[in-house]
Amino acid sequence: MYNEFLQELVQLNFLPLGIVLFLVIFLQFNHTYEARLTRQFTVPLAFLVWLVIVDNIDYYLINDNSTSLVRVAISFLGYNIRIFLMYSLVLIAARSASRREKIFTMIPAILNLCITSLAFFTKLVFWYAPDASIMRGPLAYTPHVISLVYSLLLFWHAYRLRQQGKAQEGIIISVAVVLCLAGTFVEMAFQLRGILIGVIAMNVTFYYLYIHIEYFKVDILTGTLNRLSFYADIEMYKQRKTSVYILSVDLNGLKQINDTYGHAKGDEAIKYAAKFIREAIPSHARLYRIGGDEFVVLFPKDGSSYSISTELMKRAQHAEYSFAVGEALWDSSTPFEKAYAEADRQMYACKKKQKGAHCES
Secondary structure: OHHHHHHHHHHHHHHHHHHHHHHHHHHHHHOOOOHHHHHHHHHHHHHHHHHHHHHHHHHHHHHOOOOOHHHHHHHHHHHHHHHHHHHHHHHHHOOOOOHHHHHHHOHHHHHHHHHHHHHHOOOOOEEEOOOOOEEEOOOOOHHHHHHHHHHHHHHHHHHHHHHOOOHHHHHHHHHHHHHHHHHHHHHHHHOOOOHHHHHHHHHHHHHHHHHHHHHOOEOOOOOOEOHHHHHHHHHHHHHHOOOEEEEEEEEOOHHHHHHHHOHHHHHHHHHHHHHHHHHHOOOOOEEEEOOOOEEEEEEEOOOOHHHHHHHHHHHHOOOOOOEEEEEEEEOOOOOHHHHHHHHHHHHHHHHHHHOOOOOOO
8 A cells, every 4th residue: 555655646746846856956046147037937837846746745635535635735736726727837837917007817716716725614615524525615626616717818828929929939838828727627537646836847847948948049238139140041931932031230339338338238229129110010021139229120021011111210200319221131042141132221311311310211
């Protein structure tokens, strides 16, 4: 009997504990480079560790046929840790949301905490019969409903990320939610344990790894894609043989700004340029910073794309800084280097024409 219990305990814990250990080590290694990201994922990691501990205690109490208040407390903790873990993942997915929206998102978790606490005093949620079987009251499925609410919120943020041009992260989140729902179904349908917690551990880890990888694709100063991403995407477009518009955009007078006001002011100008360009281009376009004040925009050819350089220059009439823009079409019949050189040539021609004024598009 003891050997069977030990075997089940190892089977229950090996996968989630292995994943948790891996994530702890990975977070520690990357703290220096990604302190903010590490802090964000430390919260769900902490909830995950507590969930493993609580799940093991619950497993022991079930085998011991316990009906004590301790088992009620452990079940209460298990219900709420799962919910707050989901809430912490929603906060990561909604990291660009307002403070008010983030606080509002906490309401379902607090509601679940309050309702499940009734189990200590009433039979409205759950209690244990003398034979140690769980009995459910009218509010027993509150944690399941709240879990569904957070699942829908994650789907919603996945959709919003897609609208913001972060379709891959949206897919990662959507797959994670579907796997959690599938894990819940498998546990309930086949009376298994350990499936869901293993899936949750895997989801948290892979979500972190995805954002970690994305971190190295992005320019730290501006939040745009970096030079490495630029050349990687070029190879992707070459393989797909997609017709792509290339915009070469340059901020004017950066050296003068640096020499007159210092590099901090120059960095501020570069960040302004990135924000300005991002707001002027469509959501499906990809913006790269490939040099000090040099930006490139790539976007697949469609019916309206070719007016973007004109639109960008119109907006530049009222911008805080001035910009030079060049544009070229790149398709499978033209080497990329030639099209890129043409966009650059037009940009420098525009810069020469400006001489302190905006050039005509």
